[in-house]
Amino acid sequence: MGFDGNGFAWDELTITRGIVQSFMDDFLDSIDLDAAVVGAGPSGLTAARLLAGEGHRVAVFERNLHIGGGIWGGGMLFPRIVIEEEAAPLMEEVGIKLREWENGTVIADAVESATKMTAAAIDAGARIMVGIEAEDVVVDDDNRVRGVVINWGAVPAAGLHVDPLAVHAKIVLDGTGHPCELSRLVEMRVPGACIDSDFDCIPGEASMNAAAGESSLVENTREIYPGLIVTGMAASAVTKSYRMGAIFGGMLMSGQRAAEVASGILADMS
Numbered sequence: 001m002g003f004d005g006n007g008f009a010w011d012e013l014t015i016t017r018g019i020v021q022s023f024m025d026d027f028l029d030s031i032d033l034d035a036a037v038v039g040a041g042p043s044g045l046t047a048a049r050l051l052a053g054e055g056h057r058v059a060v061f062e063r064n065l066h067i068g069g070g071i072w073g074g075g076m077l078f079p080r081i082v083i084e085e086e087a088a089p090l091m092e093e094v095g096i097k098l099r100e101w102e103n104g105t106v107i108a109d110a111v112e113s114a115t116k117m118t119a120a121a122i123d124a125g126a127r128i129m130v131g132i133e134a135e136d137v138v139v140d141d142d143n144r145v146r147g148v149v150i151n152w153g154a155v156p157a158a159g160l161h162v163d164p165l166a167v168h169a170k171i172v173l174d175g176t177g178h179p180c181e182l183s184r185l186v187e188m189r190v191p192g193a194c195i196d197s198d199f200d201c202i203p204g205e206a207s208m209n210a211a212a213g214e215s216s217l218v219e220n221t222r223e224i225y226p227g228l229i230v231t232g233m234a235a236s237a238v239t240k241s242y243r244m245g246a247i248f249g250g251m252l253m254s255g256q257r258a259a260e261v262a263s264g265i266l267a268d269m270s
């Protein structure tokens with residue numbers, strides 16, 4: 001019990017039990033989900049917030065210990081992001097302060113954006129699991145994506161061979177950014193599964209053309225394989241769309257679109 005004479009009723013085991021038990025309770029509550037979002041960047045966080053706000057059971061799996069993806073770095077480490085006015089409501093509704101800027105844009109602080117988007121997703125009911133990466137997907141007999149295969153993010157970093165665990169989800173969102181990791185995995189592992197006849201293999205993103213990249217992003221946000229929706233930069237990478245640099249409105253609107261697509265699929269399944 002505590003240290004002699006300090007009057008505390010707790011000891012080290014209170015801390016150990018509290019951490020392990022509370023994490024396990026939450027983890028076990030997150031193994032059979034409506035939506036699994038992979039990647040806690042701006043698109044994934046926005047999609048998770050909106051889906052959780054509709055009452056869906058949502059978890060975000062993020063391999064890093066930090067959330068926010070590319071938001072933190074702003075543009076070339078200057079911690080500011082530019083947003084189109086069209087996307088400003090998605091920032092304002094989570095309390096992010098915006099500064100008027102030129103040509104129909106506004107500016108936000110990167111730290112405020114990452115933290116408030118995350119806090120709002122959590123407050124809406126999404127569970128954000130950091131330090132966990134998706135290394136594969138679960139597929140059913142019809143090759144529909146039915147979940148994600150997860151491991152600690154530290155495992156590959158340490159070069160360890162540790163078999164993963166699996167989580168079921170009615171719908172999975174690939175919010176992994178530029179590498180579009182889940183889409184590439186499905187492409188590699190489930191030949192012929194691609195819904196979209198426009199392309200046979202994932203081409204990766206195109207060079208920078210900010211306006212063109214932003215304007216195509218919402219349209220490119222879609223269910224690319226049965227059960228897998230691409231959002232954010234992953235949606236650009238699977239369609240060879242242009243990159244856009246540190247303008248983030250498209251990421252938020254893509255997250256919103258991904259939530260709408262997911263919501264429709266979940267409604268059809270219920």
Ligand code: 48H
Binds near residue numbers: 068069181231233
């Ligand atoms: C768990 C994973 C895995 C995995 C990756 O890159 P992000 O910020 O993603 P988006 O698409 O929401 O936002 C893109 C934006 O940040 C950006 O890069 C822009 C606008 N670029 C334009 C340009 O021209 O460069 O976040 C993705 C997150 C990261 O936190 C990764 O760590 C995480 O996904 N992640 N988490 N399992 N397999 N792969």
